[in-house]
Amino acid sequence: MKRVTMAMTAAALLATGAWAGQAQRAARPRALPTLAAPNRLPATQALFDAYVRDRKMPGIAAAFGIGDVDPIFVSAGRIADDSTVAAGPDTLWRIYSMTKPVTAMAAMILVEEGKLGLDQPVSDILPAFRNMRVLTDPANSLASRPAARPITVRHLLTHTAGLGYNIVTKGPLLKEYERLGILPGAANALIEEQARRVRPTSLQAFADRVATLPLIADPGTRWSYSIGLDVLGAVVERASGMPFDRFLQRRIFTPLRMTSTYFTVPAGEAGRFATNYAFIGANPFQPDPRGTNRVVADPARTSVYLRPPSFPYGGAGLVSSARDYDRFLHMLQNGGELDGARVMKPATARLAMSNLLPTGVTFQGIGGGTGGTQGAGTPMGYGAGGSVYLADRPGGPSKGTYGWGGAAGTIAYIDPVKRVRGTIMVNYFPAERWPLRQDVPTALARDFVTVR
Structure with missing residues (x-):
């Protein structure tokens, strides 16, 4: 007792x-x-x-x-x-x-091993992110300007990269996320059938496609729920030299x-x-x-x-x-x-x-x-x-x-x-x-x- x-x-x-x-x-x-x-x-x-x-x-x-x-x-x-x-x-x-804390800890393991740095530009790992741009009128257009600074690993970990998310983003950028299949998640078979028609078929292709779209804010300036941890999966994959899911396993x-x-x-x-x-x-x-x-x-x-x-x-x-x-x-x-x-x-x-x-x-x-x-x-x-x-x-x-x-x-x-x-x-x-x-x-x- x-x-x-x-x-x-x-x-x-x-x-x-x-x-x-x-x-x-x-x-x-x-x-x-x-x-x-x-x-x-x-x-x-x-x-x-x-x-x-x-x-x-x-x-x-x-x-x-x-x-x-x-x-x-x-x-x-x-x-x-x-x-x-x-x-x-x-x-x-x-x-x-x-899932996000699991992905984040995978990245932190690589930080510990010196394969990533918290404040390392993501473009060192994924070159497609080298020249990011920021929306100037998010509610009405996709007009943009050059980003003030690069996205870092820290930004991806903390939702401060300026990336959007199909569950919270609105306006023209949301339409682009939907058009390009930036939809990293599953709900049911019916929605999945529609998403697979446009979604990239690999993690690296997904990250490269994300890099073609403008940000909602300059990196490091605003907390906004995002696909940052999904992109981080691609960073882990590239930095570790093995598929992301295998690294987690x-x-x-x-x-x-x-x-x-x-x-x-x-x-x-x-x-x-x-x-x-x-x-x-x-x-x-x-x-x-x-x-x-x-x-x-x-x-x-x-x-x-x-x-x-x-x-x-x-x-x-x-x-x-x-x-x-x-x-x-x-x-x-x-x-x-x-x-x-x-x-x-x-x-x-x-x-x-x-x-x-x-x-x-x-x-x-x-x-x-x-x-x-x-x-x-x-x-x-x-x-x-x-x-x-x-x-x-x-x-x-x-x-x-x-x-x-x-x-x-x-x-x-x-x-x-x-x-x-x-x-x-x-x-x-x-x-x-x-x-x-x-x-x-x-x-x-x-x-x-x-x-x-």
């Missing part, structure tokens, strides 16, 4: 400030036994059960960890409305923009034993792949207590993710499980190492999760269905592919907390001071349809109070 109490307390601390004075590394704790989730985090389990019971989602799975104790998994429901398979730690979910997934993370879901694993949904209607962001406007967006049995993508999308292409993504976060929390496998040096991990924004640039949060970190009244910066808290949030994340989310509702974060981490997996559009970011910390806090 003592071990159960320790587990419940540890996970609940993810939502409180109780571990703020224990940031130093202690002796490695013993692994906790596997126990039924309802006996470990009852309030969090009740929250997940209620979400499923009220038809807000068919299923949900999460992993919460502290220090080197094994993660606590909490789940509820099924992988689809028409499935009898329970959602759990090894269910496969579309993580969309939670060799340098991150295999060492960390992430055996459920894919750009293409193998046919033999499709039975544990969740269906993706979408909320439709006049305003899909408004409450619908019974979830009656939820429709299938990408059925798992015929998912677009069962087919290889046009190229590996470094910004939004991966499918993963709660167990796998927790291992990625655990590695970062541990300073680049997990279970004897060193992926990067501690100094590299710390740098990657620090504020890397160019001087004078700020990050205020983002929403609108992207799944990214929303503004919460706490000063924030931006690191390698994820947001960074610049100050403690009373009763919440510590200064230095790093994380990002995905367009289908997934959430991931690391608090390096308390040495805690969390991964939450769901699949529906839009990402902000339900207040998971607010409800989960509240439930975890209740678990802590109950145990204490």
Whole structure:
């Protein structure tokens, strides 16, 4: 019973400030036994059960960890409305923009090895980016002028390169992105059929095509959500001398034993792949207590993710499980190492999760269905592919907390001071349809109070 109490307390601390004075590394704790989730985090389990019971989602799975104790998994429901398979730690979910931190860490490995520099011009690696131009009237035309400075690796890592994104860009530039197939992502088979008609068929061809289009701002002057991490995948590919997806497999997934993370879901694993949904209607962001406007967006049995993508999308292409993504976060929390496998040096991990924004640039949060970190009244910066808290949030994340989310509702974060981490997996559009970011910390806090 003592071990159960320790587990419940540890996970609940993810939502409180109780571990703020224990940031130093202690002796490695013993692994906790596997126990039924309802006996470990009852309030969090009740929250997940209620979400499923009220038809807000068919299923949900999460992993919460502290220090080197094994993660606590909490789940509820099924992988689809028409499935009898329970959602759990090894269910496969579309993580969309939670791919970005993975791509960013791949680039940081190359920075550590001296094959890339944070402030190195991208044109050193991809010559097509040598003479970039900037829009002068973005709302009305493609008129442009020469860029004031080159795009650097830092700019790609932090969404300050001046690049656009088909999910947020508007006006004439959006039409050009659509015409040239600058569409690095997959939604369902119907949309994919249309996108493949115009999308480049290789990562390098994609990057070269991006370089022909004007920027929305001078590099290093403005934070704007972008395809920067997709272009960075091409940089990693060229600088490492191996295909981008192979680099991820060799340098991150295999060492960390992430055996459920894919750009293409193998046919033999499709039975544990969740269906993706979408909320439709006049305003899909408004409450619908019974979830009656939820429709299938990408059925798992015929998912677009069962087919290889046009190229590996470094910004939004991966499918993963709660167990796998927790291992990625655990590695970062541990300073680049997990279970004897060193992926990067501690100094590299710390740098990657620090504020890397160019001087004078700020990050205020983002929403609108992207799944990214929303503004919460706490000063924030931006690191390698994820947001960074610049100050403690009373009763919440510590200064230095790093994380990002995905367009289908997934959430991931690391608090390096308390040495805690969390991964939450769901699949529906839009990402902000339900207040998971607010409800989960509240439930975890209740678990802590109950145990204490």
